[in-house]
Amino acid sequence: MSNFTLTKPEASYLSEVYRIIEEGREPAVTLLASRFGVKLPTVIDVLEKLERKGLLVRERWRAPKLTRTGIRVASSILHRHRIIELYFSRKLGLAQQLACREAAKIDYILDDLVVARMCRELNHPDKCFHMKPINHTRCKR
Numbered sequence: 330m331s332n333f334t335l336t337k338p339e340a341s342y343l344s345e346v347y348r349i350i351e352e353g354r355e356p357a358v359t360l361l362a363s364r365f366g367v368k369l370p371t372v373i374d375v376l377e378k379l380e381r382k383g384l385l386v387r388e389r390w391r392a393p394k395l396t397r398t399g400i401r402v403a404s405s406i407l408h409r410h411r412i413i414e415l416y417f418s419r420k421l422g423l424a425q426q427l428a429c430r431e432a433a434k435i436d437y438i439l440d441d442l443v444v445a446r447m448c449r450e451l452n453h454p455d456k457c458f459h460m461k462p463i464n465h466t467r468c469k470r
């Protein structure tokens with residue numbers, strides 16, 4: 330994560346591409362536009378920025394493909410997101426929707442050490458409350 334400074338939209342789009350792939354679907358530009366409720370040029374603009382940072386490759390008329398670095402960064406953001414929201418809900422008693430929304434505000438900037446401590450407090454759970462897998466490969470234990 331340290332070599333990358335992502336803006337919030339970049340982090341959201343990158344992790345959404347990863348989520349869609351995790352669901353076994355193609356992260357088509359049209360699908361991203363409908364998930365974010367935006368027009369195609371907005372999606373293309375963010376994808377171009379991610380491509381310039383070497384996180385994905387765009388091909389005309391095709392769904393973008395994550396590079397190895399893109400996969401690493403996206404899975405790290407998702408680990409953070411899922412741990413933070415779970416922590417907010419289990420430890421602070423926040424409703425899931427609020428926990429998810431607030432986690433999205435900080436999941437791409439919170440220090441790894443803080444996330445690792447939250448993860449340890451939760452005993453390194455395998456699934457988030459959306460029942461999505463939590464990958465701890467890059468989690469500092």
Ligand SMILES: [Zn+2]
Pocket residue numbers: 410414428429430432
């Ligand atoms: Zn969430």
Ligand SMILES: [Zn+2]
Pocket residue numbers: 408412445448453464465468
């Ligand atoms: Zn972890």
